[in-house]
Amino acid sequence: MIRYLLRRLGNTLLLLFGVSIILFLLSKAAPGEFLAEARLNTQISPKTIAALRSQYGLDQPLPVRYVRWLGSVAKGDFGYSLAYNMPVSSLLWPRARHTLLLTVPALLLSWLIAIPLGILAASHRRGWIDRAFSTATSTLVALPDLLIALLVLLFALRTRIFPVGGMSSVAFQEESFTDVLWHMVLPVMALVVGSLPVLLRHVRASMVEVLDSSYIQAVRGHGLPWRTIVYRHALPAAANPLISLFGLSVAGLLSVSLLVEVVMGWPGIGPLLIESILSRDLFVVIGGVIFSMIFMAIGNLMADALLYIFDPRIRMQ
Secondary structure, three states: OHHHHHHHHHHHHHHHHHHHHHHHHHHHHOOOOOOHHHHHOOOOOHHHHHHHHHHHOOOOOHHHHHHHHHHHHHHOOOOEEOOOOEEHHHHHHHHHHHHHHHHHHHHHHHHHHHHHHHHHHHHOOOOHHHHHHHHHHHHHHHOOHHHHHHHHHHHHHHHOOOOOOOOOOOOOOOOOHHHHHHHHHHHHHHHHHHHHHHHHHHHHHHHHHHHOOHHHHHHHHOOOOHHHHHHHHHHHHOHHHHHHHHHHHHHHHHHHHHHHHHHHOOOOHHHHHHHHHHHOOHHHHHHHHHHHHHHHHHHHHHHHHHHHHHOHHHHHO
């Protein structure tokens, strides 16, 4: 298993290396830079601009800047923020924790809801329960993630049941666990509603395929209870595509969470990325994307490990 995971980890590192090269090439092609607005200020001399460009390494060729950035990655800094005048990692680690505080509960809730509902729909396919789930999931899939986040925000503003914006209320001088949990409800709800329909449809499709197989028909011939057939025999047989989907769902949740954080005012990576893109703070943008890719890679590695455990064919290979 260690050999298998090391090989997967090597592929992931190559992927991150390729993504970092593409990000640097795109940054070169993008118009403007961090000091572009400073040039418009008549009180700042051209010599000062040139000195700042030299200090931040903006006057060096792209390969040199990339090599220097790799050196900072090796130190754990991930570059230097021009706007905040501090290492990028010092900015991103707290924001990354806030993002994970949303995505991890949303991921667990989505799967905990999708698996039993998908099994229920597959067990009653072509019945009214299956039709109701199909109609609901089709409607939710058609809604853009931005619209879902705005509807959740509208619900909060109209009902005033849940707080909106930030992680804690102004009344609390220090963050309280209950207060943070109360602020998490709406963003997590938006993430769950956005990701649940796709997961539910995949669970249903996998279970329908397994329930129609000759293997399950033979098990039913032994007169076992339906619940035993579904949860003890059918669900493990349908686990492989669902485990593979688990890694992809991590990527989907991370991408949607950046949007939800901006709309709901959650202090995660999303608002920092938007701010850095607008101010052209290059290394913060690159660091934020790399951090998101690392989280996606961790999700895929977890899915690979689960596949190795549950699928004997992978162990034989």
